[in-house]
Amino acid sequence: MKYPLSFENLINHLKKLPSIGGKSAERLAYHILAMKPEEASEFAQSISTIGSVIHSCKVCNCICEDDLCEICKDLNRDKTLLCVVQSSKDAYVLANVSSFTGYFHVLNGVISIKNGIGPDRLNISSLLERVKQDNVKEVIIATNPNLDGETTALFLAKLLEKQNVSVSRLAYGLPVNGNIDYADEVTLGKALSGRQKI
Numbered sequence: 001m002k003y004p005l006s007f008e009n010l011i012n013h014l015k016k017l018p019s020i021g022g023k024s025a026e027r028l029a030y031h032i033l034a035m036k037p038e039e040a041s042e043f044a045q046s047i048s049t050i051g052s053v054i055h056s057c058k059v060c061n062c063i064c065e066d067d068l069c070e071i072c073k074d075l076n077r078d079k080t081l082l083c084v085v086q087s088s089k090d091a092y093v094l095a096n097v098s099s100f101t102g103y104f105h106v107l108n109g110v111i112s113i114k115n116g117i118g119p120d121r122l123n124i125s126s127l128l129e130r131v132k133q134d135n136v137k138e139v140i141i142a143t144n145p146n147l148d149g150e151t152t153a154l155f156l157a158k159l160l161e162k163q164n165v166s167v168s169r170l171a172y173g174l175p176v177n178g179n180i181d182y183a184d185e186v187t188l189g190k191a192l193s194g195r196q197k198i
């Protein structure tokens, strides 16, 4: 037996979300159906307006509602320390690490030969401009530890070589509270080579 068309439509929209299969979409659709009308309307409005309300910070490209994002508005951070990330999500995660006091630059992706993404599609020229203008002393490249992330990090390091700036990469290693016997060989190798004196 088929569901009513409108309910089937809702399920199909929900299935477009990442990690949501048919069963999960069905469960979520029932949940939405059970919402109070005002709650459902607020939910729908939040989805329909998000694209026009959110844009990129004019300094770091992070998502924001004003000209500047919350991180760039924070004047207590260190302008000479810049962390390069591939997405706004990563910037917001790292901004909550209290030991990091610098600012961020969001590339909006990584170089990917497989997906046909070249450096011209990323916010690289604004990064170089910013390093020069703000007299940045250190750039930390925090792209993901995979092939595309590594390619991008090496590409940026090469470009930044010409500027008077120290370039570093996030360390690889074991997760805190993790177990050595659960880690894969590559992670263990990287953890060993990145060992620190105690």
Ligand SMILES: [Zn+2]
Pocket (backbone or CB within 6 Å): 057, 058, 059, 060, 061, 062, 068, 069, 070, 071, 072, 073
């Ligand atoms: Zn910003």
